[in-house]
Amino acid sequence: MNILLVDDDISSVAALTNLLEHDHTLNIASNGIDAFELFASGQYNVVITDIMMPKMNGVELLKAIRDKDKTIYVIMITGYPNSQNIRAAERYHAFALLTKPLDVERFMKVLSQIETEIGIAL
Numbered sequence: 001m002n003i004l005l006v007d008d009d010i011s012s013v014a015a016l017t018n019l020l021e022h023d024h025t026l027n028i029a030s031n032g033i034d035a036f037e038l039f040a041s042g043q044y045n046v047v048i049t050d051i052m053m054p055k056m057n058g059v060e061l062l063k064a065i066r067d068k069d070k071t072i073y074v075i076m077i078t079g080y081p082n083s084q085n086i087r088a089a090e091r092y093h094a095f096a097l098l099t100k101p102l103d104v105e106r107f108m109k110v111l112s113q114i115e116t117e118i119g120i121a122l
Helices: 010-020 032-041 058-068 083-091 104-118
Strands: 002-006 025-029 046-050 073-078 096-099
Touching: 002 010, 002 032, 010 025, 010 104, 025 032, 032 046, 032 058, 046 058, 058 073, 058 083, 073 083, 073 104, 083 096, 096 104
Parallel strands: 002 025, 002 046, 046 073, 073 096
Antiparallel strands: none
């Protein structure tokens, strides 16, 4: 899969990169503005984005992505799982909302489900 990973936390990016880089094509952005530019110019199957980021947060990024593409899979990750974040993820049709610290098993199940839905062999 082609994945766009968006997070301003270096340790989160490192951990997710270790999980993803061997089996997937991965591009990384540290804020929503840079991520949207990459998204607009690339062919991604999945966007994985943190919610709390500078310049453009993950909810704003999700909304901008949905304005351009209603079908791409977006996984949102947050260390602040409040009702506002949950409602925003639902409103803009995030595929999943996961909390930090990330449950790796659950994360990999979500990715596996996406791979199955888009027909990528595991």
